[in-house]
Amino acid sequence: MTPLPKRRWSRARQGQRRTTIKLKTNQLQVCPHCQALKEPFVVCSNCGYYNGVQVITPKVEKPAKNEKPS
């Protein structure tokens, strides 16, 4: 038999315990190449540079569907 709690905790006590459980936002840095915000130690999604070297080619933005080609 595994040990079991004697009685259930009320919702108030459950909530008091969970007040410390929070989601954290990722720290963002300014990209030294294009000055856009990016995650640290991750290739910049805006310019594709990492450590001063272009690692990936960034995706070219497609024109919106609502715009008519001129």
Ligand SMILES: [Zn+2]
């Ligand atoms: Zn960049």
